[in-house]
Amino acid sequence: xxxxxxxxxxxxxxxxxxxxxxxxxxxxxxxxxxxxxxxxxxxxxxxxxxxxxxxxxxxxxxxxxxxxxxxxxxxxxxxxxxxxxxxxxxxxxxxxxxxxxxxxxxxxxxxxxxxxxxxxxxxxxxxxxxxxxxxxxxxxxxxxxxxxxxxxxxxxxxxxxxxxxxxxxxxxxxxxxxxxxxxxxxxxxxxxxxxxxxxxxxxxxxxxxxxxxxxxxxx
Amino acid sequence: xxxxxxxxxxxxxxxxxxxxxxxxxxxxxxxxxxxxxxxxxxxxxxxxxxxxxxxxxxxxxxxxxxxxxxxxxxxxxxxxxxxxxxxxxxxxxxxxxxxxxxxxxxxxxxxxxxxxxxxxxxxxxxxxxxxxxxxxxxxxxxxxxxxxxxxxxxxxxxxxxxxxxxxxxxxxxxxxxxxxxxxxxxxxxxxxxxxxxxxxxxxxxxxxxxxxxxxxxxx
DNA sequence: ACCTGAACACCGTTCAAGT
DNA sequence: ACCTGAACACCGTTCAAGT
Numbered sequence: 001x002x003x004x005x006x007x008x009x010x011x012x013x014x015x016x017x018x019x020x021x022x023x024x025x026x027x028x029x030x031x032x033x034x035x036x037x038x039x040x041x042x043x044x045x046x047x048x049x050x051x052x053x054x055x056x057x058x059x060x061x062x063x064x065x066x067x068x069x070x071x072x073x074x075x076x077x078x079x080x081x082x083x084x085x086x087x088x089x090x091x092x093x094x095x096x097x098x099x100x101x102x103x104x105x106x107x108x109x110x111x112x113x114x115x116x117x118x119x120x121x122x123x124x125x126x127x128x129x130x131x132x133x134x135x136x137x138x139x140x141x142x143x144x145x146x147x148x149x150x151x152x153x154x155x156x157x158x159x160x161x162x163x164x165x166x167x168x169x170x171x172x173x174x175x176x177x178x179x180x181x182x183x184x185x186x187x188x189x190x191x192x193x194x195x196x197x198x199x200x201x202x203x204x205x206x207x208x209x210x211x212x213x214x215x216x217x218x219x
Numbered sequence: 220x221x222x223x224x225x226x227x228x229x230x231x232x233x234x235x236x237x238x239x240x241x242x243x244x245x246x247x248x249x250x251x252x253x254x255x256x257x258x259x260x261x262x263x264x265x266x267x268x269x270x271x272x273x274x275x276x277x278x279x280x281x282x283x284x285x286x287x288x289x290x291x292x293x294x295x296x297x298x299x300x301x302x303x304x305x306x307x308x309x310x311x312x313x314x315x316x317x318x319x320x321x322x323x324x325x326x327x328x329x330x331x332x333x334x335x336x337x338x339x340x341x342x343x344x345x346x347x348x349x350x351x352x353x354x355x356x357x358x359x360x361x362x363x364x365x366x367x368x369x370x371x372x373x374x375x376x377x378x379x380x381x382x383x384x385x386x387x388x389x390x391x392x393x394x395x396x397x398x399x400x401x402x403x404x405x406x407x408x409x410x411x412x413x414x415x416x417x418x419x420x421x422x423x424x425x426x427x428x429x430x431x432x433x434x435x436x437x438x
Numbered sequence: 439a440c441c442t443g444a445a446c447a448c449c450g451t452t453c454a455a456g457t
Numbered sequence: 458a459c460c461t462g463a464a465c466a467c468c469g470t471t472c473a474a475g476t
Contacts, residue, residue, distance in 0.1 A: 007459085030450060040461050042451075051450070103371030104383065107390050112399055115391075119401035133408035138421035145364020152322030164323065171326050172334075180331055182338035189352035202357035202425070209428025226440085249469060259442050261470075270469070 007039055009047050009057075016058050025096030028055070059100030063110035066090045068117035076125035077207055083117050084143045084203055088196075091144065095151035102148055127214055135210045142206055143199075150195040165191035226258055228266050228276070235277050244315030247274070278319030282329035285309045287336035295344035296426055302336050303362045303422055307415075310363065314370035321367055346433060354429045361425055362418075369414040384410035 015037045019028050030051060034041035048054045068083050091098035105111055118139060122132040153161055172180075173187035234256045238247050249270060253260035267273045287302050310317035324330055337358060341351040372380055391399075392406035 029448085031448080042453090042462080043460050045451070046459065102368055105387060107387065112394065112402065116399045116402050119405055123401055129405050129408045133405050133411070134417075134420045135424070136405075136409070137417045138424050141365040141368060141418060141421045142361050142425070145366075145368050146360040147364075148367035149321055149360060149364050168324060168326065175331065180335045182342055183331065183335050186338055186348050186352050186355075189348050190355070192352070198353070198356045199360060201353045202360045205354070205357050205428035205432055206361070206421070206425045207428065208431050209424035209426065212427050212431050213424055248467085250467080261443080261472090262441050264470070265440065 007037065007043055007047060011037065012044060012047055012054065013057050013061065016054055017061060020058065020094070020097065025094075055097075055100050056106065059097045060106050060108045060110055062094045062097055063090055063101065063106075063108075063114070065093070066110065066114055068114050070117075070120070076121045077211065079121040079124075080118065080139065081203060081207060083114065083121065084139055085200075087114055087143050088147050088199060091147035092150060095147075098144075098147055098151050102144055125211075125214070131214060135214075138206060138210065139203075142202060146199045146202065150199070153195070161195075226256065226262055226266060230256065231263060231266055231273065232276050232280065235273055236280060239277065239313070239316065244313075247277075274316075274319050275325065278316045279325050279327045279329055281313045281316050282309055282320065282325075282327075282333070284312070285329065285333055287333050289336075289339070295340045296430065298340040298343075299337065299358065300422060300426060302333065302340065303358055304419075306333055306362050307366050307418060310366035311369060314366075317363075317366055317370050321363055344430075344433070350433060354433075357425060357429065358422075361421060365418045365421065369418070372414070380414075 012033070015033055016028055019033060019036055028051070030041040030044055033044065044051075044054070048057075066086050066089075068086060071079065071082075074082075091101070101111070105115075115136070118136055119132060122135055127135055153164070168191050169187050172183045172190060175184050175187075177184045231252070234252055235247055238252060238255055247270070249260040249263055252263065263270075263273070267276075285305050285308075287305060290298065290301075293301070310320075320330065324334070334355075337355055338351060341354055346354055372383070387410050388406050391402045391409060394403050394406075396403045
């Protein structure tokens with residue numbers, strides 16, 4: 001074992017990521033991280049402005065696992081779909097960290113790769129610059145936004161989620177049919193299947209809309 | 220003045236809402252709320268299981284301001300659009316509280332009114348139950364999700380946001396054009412206008428997609 | 439019945455003092 | 458140059474004791 005190596009940004013980020021991976025994002029605190037690294041909590045402030053800066057660095061790290069490279073023989077629509085699914089996947093893999101990347105683009109290497117890939121496919125689809133920018137923003141709003149919704153529940157096991165879905169269905173079905181006729185009628189169709197499936201349906205509808213708006217513009 | 224009236228759920232919720240409205244959601248703590256109400260922090264636990272339950276109650280309250288009533292001479296698509304815009308508006312009015320309503324439906328009165336209104340319009344648009352449920356989920360994913368993205372930045376003044384947008388534009392424009400050709404080319408078209416405008420473009424694309432998918436199905 | 443006060447187990451961050 | 462230790466100003470929550 002020996003004594004732990006000297007403190008460094010890298011070691012601290014590693015330690016923070018490990019802490020979060022094992023015990024959840026709430027477990028990250030200066031005191032706990034200090035103990036894990038074998039240093040005083042206050043030593044961290046020599047390497048990071050504050051805990052927020054450290055969290056952002058950890059947040060950027062998990063985006064690195066997103067695979068958004070080009071593929072041969074793939075339509076631009078399929079590629080956009082694939083990249084959005086991939087982006088959602090990495091966000092839900094570390095749901096609590098996703099929050100760090102949500103509000104503002106990090107503009108760091110990993111996020112830029114994803115942005116460039118989306119813009120590349122939109123260009124391939126024949127979108128002009130203004131339409132491509134609009135479509136890019138729309139895809140991000142849906143993909144990142146939907147991940148934000150599902151992140152909180154995503155933390156708990158699948159069985160618990162399904163149980164919650166069934167409970168909500170029953171709740172809607174049991175409402176007063178005079179006051180909420182449509183909710184009662186549709187109850188058994190709400191929250192069917194997984195959150196991933198619902199995201200895919202929304203994504204396909206959005207892609208269909210983007211295509212049709214694009215076709216109108218170029219006619 | 221006289222001494223403050225006896226504690227009650229209502230008084231506590233009022234106090235918490237006032238605290239948040241004045242100093243932001245982070246200002247809500249048992250100690251501060253206790254001081255504001257003139258009682259010991261621990262007295263709150265006689266009326267609420269924990270601070271989470273109190274926050275949920277405050278969260279439900281702000282949804283009450285959403286106006287989703289029927290209007291004459293309005294197409295179902297315009298109505299859906301209007302309701303989603305309204306839902307976004309109330310979420311951004313108290314951005315930090317919106318987080319409380321995000322992960323799971325509260326299934327309380329105010330949220331049910333909104334759900335029923337959306338389902339009503341989808342039924343009017345000729346969607347069958349399964350398609351309406353899918354479309355409902357898609358609209359919620361985009362509307363609530365996008366509000367989640369914008370909520371964090373929504374808290375700060377408009378001038379600061381515009382400044383951040385310009386900074387991101389410049390950052391994308393200054394990237395290496397060999398590595399990120401599309402990002403560099405499109406930089407001046409990204410983050411143009413307001414977050415509200417971007418939401419509207421995404422919403423219109425999604426509505427167009429939902430309509431076209433619906434038309435295909437009924438053909 | 440309802441509330442208080444003290445206590446327990448935590449936070450992030452700063453800064454003089456040590457090595 | 459880098460880290461420690463103590464301190465400051467906070468958290469949520471519990472529970473015996475008071476009124």
